Amino acid sequence: MAVHIIGMPIYHGCDKFGSNLGPDKFRELDVLSAIKSLGYDTRDLGNIEVADVSVEDKYKHHPCLKYYDVIIDANTKLAFKVYESISTGNFPVVLGGDHSLGIGSIAGVSKAVKNLGIVWIDAHGDLNTHDTTITGNIHGMPLAASIGKGPDKLVNLFEHRVKVKDENVVHIAGRDLDPGEIELIKNSKIKAFNMDEIRKYGIEKVVNNAINYLRSKVDAIHVSFDIDSIDLAYVPGTGTPVKDGLTIEEAKKTLEMFASSGLMVSLDFVELNPLLDYNDVTANISSELLTRIFENLVVPVNDQLKLG
Structure with missing residues (x-):
């Protein structure tokens, strides 16, 4: 198994320039060498090409969703790249970039893993559709699209099917939902653990509950981690920070536990915006969290996965 680093330099989903610089900031901080030093064959597959489009044309292809065709095109390319990686027995890590990339990464992983579970760690729900969005920003829609809710081109991106059952989704750290x-x-079967529950029961109990819940239902999990799941006091370098979030230690514990569960086969790490950061504080925390995952990763045995 190799760890495949895939950069997704996209900001169009959040409509805020800077998150597109995230993948190269991780490279600048030499995250690849840190993972490689842990004994992994680590390969950088480069960045997905994202089309350039003017601000004036952001609504050109949809009346209320911004940069619709740009996001669809880039995510289709990402889905192919992620599928190619995981279907050949490797571990794809998608570095963002805004969270709209979750549409493509989940599409790719779910083509390879027959019964996929999703762990979505985020201050926001990312469960809006074209009918409910307040901003028109597609980074607020990838989880909805992945469970079959939203416009046809997002739901059926890469393959014409629902990518994951809602009952196979766990959402953690939510506190700013529309x-x-x-x-x-x-009205769904999504298992959601918001920050109130984390404060009440503690992060270890919440994550254990999530792991036990998913272990009985899925073949493997894709973890999608948004930096804004962490309290804004610790991570200035992200586009939509929210107070009362995870501490750094809680974020480390969360990612360690999912990594060591023996279920995790792929990862998104999103919403680092170097232009908003202060002395690389957020970038360095993000790099540390990524390294912590691979210090604890227990890879599922390939023949235990039902590929299809």
Whole structure:
């Protein structure tokens, strides 16, 4: 197994320039060497090509969703790259870039893993659709699209199918959800552990509950980690920071536990915006968290996965 680093330099989903610089910031901090030093065959597959489009044309292809065709095109390319990686027995790590990239990464992984589980660690729900979005920013929609909710081109990106069952989704660290997202969770089988529950029960109990829940239902999990799951006091370098989030230690524990569960086969790490960072504080924390994952990773045995 090799660790495949895939950069997704996209900001169009959040409509805020800077997150597209995240992948190269990770390279600048030499995250690849840190992972390689742990004994992994680590390969940089480069960046996905993202089309250049003017601000004036952001609504050209959809009346209320920004940069619709740009995001669809880039995510389709990402899905192919992620599928190629995981289907050949490797571990794809998608470095963002904004969280709209989750549409493509999940599409790619779910083509390879027959019964996939998703762990979405984020201050936001990312469960809006074209009918419920307040901003028109597609980085607030990837989880909804992955469970079959939203416009056809997002839902059926890469393959014409729902990518993951809602009952196979765990959402952690939510605390800034829109009304439509709250309603969607209520009417779905998504397992959501918000920050109130984390404060009440502690992060280890919450993550253990999540792992036990998924272990009985899925063949493997894809973890999608948004830096804004961490409290804004610690991570200035992200586009939509929210207070009352995870501490750094809680984020480390969360990622360590999922990595060591024996279920994790792929990863997104998103929403680092170097232009908003202060002395690389957020970038260095992000690099440390990534390294911590691979210090603890227990890879599932390949023949235990039901590929299809």
